[in-house]
Amino acid sequence: VRRSQRLTLTSLPDLPLIAKGDDLIEAIMGGLQRERIQLQSGDVLAITQKIISKAEGRAVPLSDVTPSKRSQELARQTGKDARLVELILRESKEVLRVRPGLIIVEHRLGFVCANAGVDFSNVGPEGESEDGVALLLPEDPDATAQRLLDGLIRATGAKVGVLITDSHGRAWREGAVGSSIGMAGLPALVDLRGTPDLFGRLLQTTQIGLADEIAAAASILMGQAGEGCPVVHIRGLPYPLQDGRLRDLIRPREKDLFR
Amino acid sequence: VRRSQRLTLTSLPDLPLIAKGDDLIEAIMGGLQRERIQLQSGDVLAITQKIISKAEGRAVPLSDVTPSKRSQELARQTGKDARLVELILRESKEVLRVRPGLIIVEHRLGFVCANAGVDFSNVGPEGESEDGVALLLPEDPDATAQRLLDGLIRATGAKVGVLITDSHGRAWREGAVGSSIGMAGLPALVDLRGTPDLFGRLLQTTQIGLADEIAAAASILMGQAGEGCPVVHIRGLPYPLQDGRLRDLIRPREKDLFR
Numbered sequence: 139v140r141r142s143q144r145l146t147l148t149s150l151p152d153l154p155l156i157a158k159g160d161d162l163i164e165a166i167m168g169g170l171q172r173e174r175i176q177l178q179s180g181d182v183l184a185i186t187q188k189i190i191s192k193a194e195g196r197a198v199p200l201s202d203v204t205p206s207k208r209s210q211e212l213a214r215q216t217g218k219d220a221r222l223v224e225l226i227l228r229e230s231k232e233v234l235r236v237r238p239g240l241i242i243v244e245h246r247l248g249f250v251c252a253n254a255g256v257d258f259s260n261v262g263p264e265g266e267s268e269d270g271v272a273l274l275l276p277e278d279p280d281a282t283a284q285r286l287l288d289g290l291i292r293a294t295g296a297k298v299g300v301l302i303t304d305s306h307g308r309a310w311r312e313g314a315v316g317s318s319i320g321m322a323g324l325p326a327l328v329d330l331r332g333t334p335d336l337f338g339r340l341l342q343t344t345q346i347g348l349a350d351e352i353a354a355a356a357s358i359l360m361g362q363a364g365e366g367c368p369v370v371h372i373r374g375l376p377y378p379l380q381d382g383r384l385r386d387l388i389r390p391r392e393k394d395l396f397r
Numbered sequence: 398v399r400r401s402q403r404l405t406l407t408s409l410p411d412l413p414l415i416a417k418g419d420d421l422i423e424a425i426m427g428g429l430q431r432e433r434i435q436l437q438s439g440d441v442l443a444i445t446q447k448i449i450s451k452a453e454g455r456a457v458p459l460s461d462v463t464p465s466k467r468s469q470e471l472a473r474q475t476g477k478d479a480r481l482v483e484l485i486l487r488e489s490k491e492v493l494r495v496r497p498g499l500i501i502v503e504h505r506l507g508f509v510c511a512n513a514g515v516d517f518s519n520v521g522p523e524g525e526s527e528d529g530v531a532l533l534l535p536e537d538p539d540a541t542a543q544r545l546l547d548g549l550i551r552a553t554g555a556k557v558g559v560l561i562t563d564s565h566g567r568a569w570r571e572g573a574v575g576s577s578i579g580m581a582g583l584p585a586l587v588d589l590r591g592t593p594d595l596f597g598r599l600l601q602t603t604q605i606g607l608a609d610e611i612a613a614a615a616s617i618l619m620g621q622a623g624e625g626c627p628v629v630h631i632r633g634l635p636y637p638l639q640d641g642r643l644r645d646l647i648r649p650r651e652k653d654l655f656r
Contacts, residue, residue: 142432143618143626147404173401235654242654250569305605309568309655310509311646313586313606315613317570327572330620346564347572348617354574355614358607359402359635361589367402376618387570395494395501396568396655 145374148173149359149367156368158195163289165189166369175371177296180379182324182372184301184316184356185286188257189368190276198225200269216241222258225272229254234397247275247319248388250397252307255319276302279320280384287322299324299379303353303360309396316357318349319384324375325349326382349382404633407432408618408626415627417454422548424448425628434630436555439638441583441631443560443575443615444545447516448627449535457484459528475500481517484531488513493656506534506578507647509656511566514578535561538579539642546581558583558638562612562619568655575616577608578643583634584608585641608641 150169156162166183170176177183191197205213205220209227213220217238227233230243234250243254257273276282283300290298302320307313318326327345356370391397409428415421425442429435436442450456464472464479468486472479476497486492489502493509502513516532535541542559549557561579566572577585586604615629650656 142410143408145406145614145618147406147614149402151401237654307603308606308609310648310653311576311606311609312648313604313609313646315606315610344566345572346616346620347567347570347574350567350570350572351574351613351617354610355404355406355617357605358610358614359404361605361635376620387572389569389571394569395496 143374143376145355145372145376147355147359148175148371148373150369150371151367153189153368156189156192158193158197160193162189162193162286163293166286166290167293169369170371173371177290177294177298177371178373179297180373180375181296182299182301182352182375182379183286183290184303184353184360184370184372186360186368187255187275187279187302187304187319188273190279190282190302191273194276194282196274196276198272198274200272203272212236212241219258219270221269222256222272225274226254226256229256229274245275247279248385249306249317249319251304255304275304275319280322281320283320283322297323297379301349301352301356303356305357316350316353316355316360318353318387321349321382321384323379324352324382325377325380326384326386328377347387348377349387402633402635404614404631404635406614406618407434407630407632409628409630410626412448412627415448415451417452417456419452421448421452421545422552425545425549426552428628429630432630436549436553436557436630437632438556439632439634440555441558441560441611441634441638442545442549443562443612443619443629443631445619445627446514446534446538446561446563446578447532449538449541449561450532453535453541455533455535457531457533459531462531471495471500478517478529480528481515481531484533485513485515488515488533504534506538507644508565508576508578510563514563534563534578539581539644540579542579542581556582556638560608560611560615562615564616575609575612575614575619577612577646580608580641580643582638583611583641584636584639585643585645587636606646607636608646 200221203221205224209224210220213223232244235242255275279302287300305314306317326349328348459480462480464483468483469479491503494501514534538561546559564573565576585608587607
């Protein structure tokens, strides 16, 4: 008789509002302490990109942006603010599809997503902004995850994993789901090929997108906003924590069937 | 100060091997009892499609299948067995892409997936089969989920949700992730549009694909095989359980940007 496995996700609410330069390790450690969670090796912390972008100063007032001719043209096609389009293009390698309100791109980080993951709002923590503020994705989420991992190991001694999440739409399904955009200390993919199944035959299925499954799971507690509950603690993963990177999840362009 | 939320997933291993006609309610209730889990209203049971397909007799020996001319042609292009291709085509509305070893289709159930979700193996619970056996997806997973839900409510009185999961590849990302192919008693989508965020502004983001996030979370414990741990119990969802259906997740064809 095999033991059942239990996976537990705990949200850390009431973290302080994060602004440029804030110490995320301190905020996360405070949240863990309030929940009386002591980090153990094998645990994972899923962190929404929003607080990382804010801590890294990736908020850009639209009044600072001068749109190019191409941005102005795309703004006409999509009904978006040309300055917002300019930021989307700067964050992208390639524009794949354009529709009203929507620009699907290959992000400079390699994945395909809507509007280059750029968030826009009229109101921010510092109050109303006449032109609005765009929040870009973190500069290098894998590197940030590694820095946070190093800090957490220094603070606790526990070999945890750090996962940076965002919410992505899908090509043929409604509804956005949590997705990973950076990680350190945990595998992006788990390869079960060659593992014998219950009847002794070898599994021939493709790899598991473990980091994305964890991101989706954490996203259930984060909510779409991802700001009220920006960090989720995860315990009980049934896989060893080996080091993975975002690029492991990016399908090479020559294998792309749909672009 | 808001309370943190805790989501707990527990796998139910060591369910009996399921064969055609078996009572899944009995198998699931036995698994819950072994784990000392009493179902409560608000809980969700995620069940891999494999045991449902087996219980519903969706295993087809390839020796029973006569391939059409079109299947033979596609078999040449893909290197697959023409009888397996025949079953894939019968399960599909439309073939979208063809590559060696891979046929991407719109499944008759409406979603886009590889090889129409048809599993193939040379060995099954009844032992070696000379030609191999294909396992098709359940006939109507929403209807099966509803039957299981009705049975669980009769057995326990708890208003739970039932989710039928499979593992799907993604268009631009490596790694398969758990995905929902049928449900009853839980929402496919959660719409947060119009909800005020921390700063009082209204969220403008799209809907959350909650059922798919739950499927991905459950899939972490099921593993890719989905047979060793075919059922996962989930407690602590932060959303009320309203009734959803698979079709809520299917993007209408006129909104498809990539086909």
